[in-house]
Structure formats: C-alpha cells, structure tokens
Amino acid sequence: MYTIGKLSKNTGVTVRTLDYYDEIGLIKPSAKTSGGHRLYNDDDLMKLERVLALKYMGFSLDKIKVIMENSNPTWEQSIQQQLDLVKKEQERLKMLEHTLNGILYSIELEGEVSWPIVFSIIQLYQQDPEKALEQYKEYLNIEEMEKVMKMNATNMSKADIQEWVECIKDIKNHLDLDPTSDKARVLAERWLNQAEKMFDCDENLLGSMWEALQNMGEGIVFYPMDKDVVHFIERVFTINNQQRERNDDS
Amino acid sequence: MYTIGKLSKNTGVTVRTLDYYDEIGLIKPSAKTSGGHRLYNDDDLMKLERVLALKYMGFSLDKIKVIMENSNPTWEQSIQQQLDLVKKEQERLKMLEHTLNGILYSIELEGEVSWPIVFSIIQLYQQDPEKALEQYKEYLNIEEMEKVMKMNATNMSKADIQEWVECIKDIKNHLDLDPTSDKARVLAERWLNQAEKMFDCDENLLGSMWEALQNMGEGIVFYPMDKDVVHFIERVFTINNQQRERNDDS
DNA sequence: CTTGAACACAACGTTACGTGTGGTTTTATA
DNA sequence: TATAAAACCACACGTAACGTTGTGTTCAAG
Numbered sequence: 313m314y315t316i317g318k319l320s321k322n323t324g325v326t327v328r329t330l331d332y333y334d335e336i337g338l339i340k341p342s343a344k345t346s347g348g349h350r351l352y353n354d355d356d357l358m359k360l361e362r363v364l365a366l367k368y369m370g371f372s373l374d375k376i377k378v379i380m381e382n383s384n385p386t387w388e389q390s391i392q393q394q395l396d397l398v399k400k401e402q403e404r405l406k407m408l409e410h411t412l413n414g415i416l417y418s419i420e421l422e423g424e425v426s427w428p429i430v431f432s433i434i435q436l437y438q439q440d441p442e443k444a445l446e447q448y449k450e451y452l453n454i455e456e457m458e459k460v461m462k463m464n465a466t467n468m469s470k471a472d473i474q475e476w477v478e479c480i481k482d483i484k485n486h487l488d489l490d491p492t493s494d495k496a497r498v499l500a501e502r503w504l505n506q507a508e509k510m511f512d513c514d515e516n517l518l519g520s521m522w523e524a525l526q527n528m529g530e531g532i533v534f535y536p537m538d539k540d541v542v543h544f545i546e547r548v549f550t551i552n553n554q555q556r557e558r559n560d561d562s
Numbered sequence: 563m564y565t566i567g568k569l570s571k572n573t574g575v576t577v578r579t580l581d582y583y584d585e586i587g588l589i590k591p592s593a594k595t596s597g598g599h600r601l602y603n604d605d606d607l608m609k610l611e612r613v614l615a616l617k618y619m620g621f622s623l624d625k626i627k628v629i630m631e632n633s634n635p636t637w638e639q640s641i642q643q644q645l646d647l648v649k650k651e652q653e654r655l656k657m658l659e660h661t662l663n664g665i666l667y668s669i670e671l672e673g674e675v676s677w678p679i680v681f682s683i684i685q686l687y688q689q690d691p692e693k694a695l696e697q698y699k700e701y702l703n704i705e706e707m708e709k710v711m712k713m714n715a716t717n718m719s720k721a722d723i724q725e726w727v728e729c730i731k732d733i734k735n736h737l738d739l740d741p742t743s744d745k746a747r748v749l750a751e752r753w754l755n756q757a758e759k760m761f762d763c764d765e766n767l768l769g770s771m772w773e774a775l776q777n778m779g780e781g782i783v784f785y786p787m788d789k790d791v792v793h794f795i796e797r798v799f800t801i802n803n804q805q806r807e808r809n810d811d812s
Numbered sequence: 813c814t815t816g817a818a819c820a821c822a823a824c825g826t827t828a829c830g831t832g833t834g835g836t837t838t839t840a841t842a
Numbered sequence: 843t844a845t846a847a848a849a850c851c852a853c854a855c856g857t858a859a860c861g862t863t864g865t866g867t868t869c870a871a872g
Contacts, residue, residue, distance in 0.1 A: 315838090315849075315850075316849090316850070316851095317848095317849060317850075326829085326830080327849095327850085328829065328830065328831080329828080329829065329830095331829095331851085331852090332828070332829060336828095345837080345838085346837095347836070347837045347838075347850085347851090348836085348837080348850085348851065348852095349836095349837065349838075349849085349850055349851075350850085350851085358677075361677075361681070362677060365677070365680055365681060365684055368658075368661075368684055368688070369658070369661065369662060369665070370658060372827075372828090373827080373828070373829095374827090387669065387674075387675050388666065388669050391662055391665055391666055391669070392666065394662060395659065395662040395663065395666065398655050398658050398659050398662065399659065401655055402652060402655045402656065402659070405648050405651055405652045405655070406652065408618075408619070408620060408648050409645065409648050409649065409652070411618075411619065412619060412641055412644060412645040412648065413645065415619070415641055416638065416641055416642065416645065419637065419638050419641070424637075425637050427608075427611075427612060427615070430615055431611070431615060434615055434618055438618065565818075565819080565869095566818090566819070566820095567817095567818060567819075576860085576861085577818090577819085578860065578861065578862085579859085579860065579861095581819095581820080581821090581860095582859070582860060586859095595868080595869085596868095597819085597820090597867075597868045597869075598819085598820065598821095598867085598868080599818085599819055599820075599867095599868070599869075600819085600820085622858075622859090623858075623859070623860095624858085
C-alpha cells in the first residue's frame, strides 16, 4: 500500500496529477484511511503504468479512460488510428518545414521579409501538394508530376538548395545585364547546370518544366524561381542560340 | 473602413476571434463609432493577414505579438527557431511512429496486448536513438551502428516488416521443434534469407549483429527478435553444421 | 419609428494539469 | 504523551486560443 506521495515518488508523476486522475476517475485508490488519505496498491500502480504508456503513445486522457474500460478488441484499432494520426501530423509538419525553409530563403534573397512572397509560399504549401501542382497539369503528365514531387521532397539536400539560392540571388542582382554579355551567359549556364543536376538526366522533364515556367505568368512559380529570373534566362539563351546559328551559317 | 462583421467575412476569421485579438491587444481597431462599434481599416487588415501567416507558421499568439512589435532583425532568428522546433517535433513523431508500429506487431505476434513488451518497446524508443543503440557498442563499431540506424529508418518497407513478423511468428509457434527436423531447418533458413536480404550483402555486419543478439541476454533485443527465437536459430544451425562436418568426414 | 440584424461585453467550457491556500491527518521526535 | 513537522485533502484559480451562449445596445432598412 502506497500513500499518494510514495506513489508519486515511485513513478515520477506529480501528486497533483494523481489527484487529477482520481478526480476524473481514471485511477481511483483502492482504499482510504479513516482520515480520508488515499491508499494505492500494486494493481493501481500497474494501471498507472499502463496509463503512462498510453499517454506516451499520444492518447488523450479521455480516450485512455475508454480504452482501459473496454479492454480486449478495440486496442489494435485504437493504436492503428493513433498511428494514422501521427503520420498525418508528420506530413503537416513536413509541409510546414518546407514553408518555413522557403520563407527563410526568401529573406536571404530579398534581404528582408517580403509579405507578398510569404503569402505566396504559404499558399503554395497550404493546400495539399496535389493542388499545388495542379497549375502545372497543362504542361506535365501525371508521371512527371510525381517525379517532381519526389524530387522536391527527397532529392534536394541542404547544400543543393543553398546552391540554388545563391545562383538565383546572383541572377536577380544582374537582371539588367546585357543578354549578350559574357557575364549573362555565365549566369545562365550556371543555372542550366543546376537544373540539369536537379533533373538528373531526364531532359524531357526539364523541357516540360521549362515550358511551364515560361508560360505561367502569375507571381511566384516555384519560389525562388520567379518570372524575372525565367525571362532573363530565356533572353540569354534565345540570343545565344541565334548567334550560334549565325556562326554556323557563316 | 470595415465593421468587425465585414472584416470577418473578408478574411474568414470568426468575429469571436477578432474580438479576442482585440482583447489581448494583438489587433486593435483603428477607430470606433460613437456607439462603440469597432472599425478596422486596410492597415488593420494587413496586420491581420500577417498575424494569420505567423499563426500558420506555428507561432503562439504571445510570440506573434512580440514579433509584430519589434519588427526587423529578429524575424529570421524567430523563423529559424520555429523551424528547429518543427524538426524536433518531427523527430519525436517519427520515434512515436516506430513505437506504435512495434506495438502493433507485438499485438499481431502475441495475439493480444502484452504490457511488458509494450513497456520494453517504449523504453527502446523513448530515449534518443543513440542510447538505444549503446547496448550494441560492444559488438558494433560506429559505422556499423549508423548503417543499422539507417536500415531501420528507411530501407524496410511495410511489406518487408510484414514478412519479418510472419517469419518470427512462425518460429515462435514452433520453438519446441526438434532442431534436427526438416521443419526446423526450413524455418531457420527462411530467417537467414530474411536477414541476408535485410543486410543486403554486408556479411560482416550480419555477423556482428548475430553475435550481439546471441550475447545480449536481457529481454527484448530488437523487437520482435527475442531471446527464444535467437536461441532456436542458434541450435538449429549448430546442429546442422555438426552434421555437415560429420558427412564431410565420412 | 420600428424591427431585425449586427455588435459589445461577459461568463463559462475545453485539456491536462501547475500553483497555491487553508485545514486535517499521520508520523517522528522530545 | 505532547507537540512539531511532514504529508495529505479539498477547493479554487490559472494556462492557450478560442467556441458557445446569453444579455443588452447600436445600426441600417423599411
């Protein structure tokens, strides 16, 4: 027989918590002294340990109560449900992580918090990823979309992203460069290298993506790849191609 | 100028919430009618949208208040902190996911909830993963441990695990089989196949793991690989090896 | 000028306890 | 055995971020 204080010390649960569990009928002491002090036995201790285990699994006290009352068959189901919940929450957090990362990159690129960009980024991730990609469906088929999704989620390391940001930052700072200049060509080629690395060897996908980027007029596309950057690269490459053709002709 | 109702409809935020934000001084209306009705202007609307954005990022209203008051330089830091927090929470949830999965498998194996096993599994994952592996450090070096960690986290698909569980379940149901019998040999070889698939082609790692499994007496090792199973497999293989040697001699 | 909608303000409920306060019971010491 | 000290009980209020409900007031339309 333990008093509430002993039980508290044995389990690390505060007295107040045990008090509360008694109050809501989760763990009632199996006896009381004549003076009204609560006395717990080993059965109660076991119950408490089970409650703590269920709490660790993330169940609410309400559910724990229900689970402990009707024993046997619901258990597996409850745990499965909890597992699904945990998975969903993880997905939410991963989205949030991407959002926060995007915002951090935007701060780094712009030098300060740009609210329109923040809103765009949030909008981009807020809806489920499928909807976010829906705007591309004119240019990409389903397989390609899945590839892009996977790429965005797994293939890009911290360092890769950093390189991207640096590259785009550089281009943004030189948007007014003469497209025929060497510097412009270097910038565009650096971008192309990045893109090819990212899309590995899937030239088709890169082409489709590029077409999509060019045609999607509105605001942010894939942050930090905005319209200005896309148009800059486009100008540089068209001009260089024309020059090369002329060279080939002569 | 919007009344509280208009602002509510424009933003999708309930009137009560705006009421509350006014109450805690987060967004105060910039004017009031003579009758005391609140009037919000476009500045207030912008503020509200920023608050919503920060809320989406997971900040508490308290922090949002602080952030909105002292503007500029703390932003990046705050967001970085939030990002770190999100990452930590994700790690916690991943651990929890593993725990819940383990418990589900244990239910499948035992046919019911076995509390000692549940406690072991929780203990296994509760502490950070490094500590969980510390018990193996007598038998594995750092590189090997990292490999095991990665394997546990990524390489195993749902189906792989299912196969494992089936295999172990089968063995558990036949622990008292004669180690020289064909059935026993089949079971042990099935286990070996699984193990080789899991460890791919890293025979050394498999050997070290096996040694560790044999020597770690206490309770759960890698659930669902408990002592009984390990000893069964050990018996079968030693006996079969002896027989083969005798055959070679004769 | 009247009605009904919109609004302001207040109070209580939610989760899982923390943090007290004052009074009672048990235990240890003199 | 008397008294001090520790443990305990019950009660109540506070947390975050609002939802819900209720009452009294003001606004806009007819």
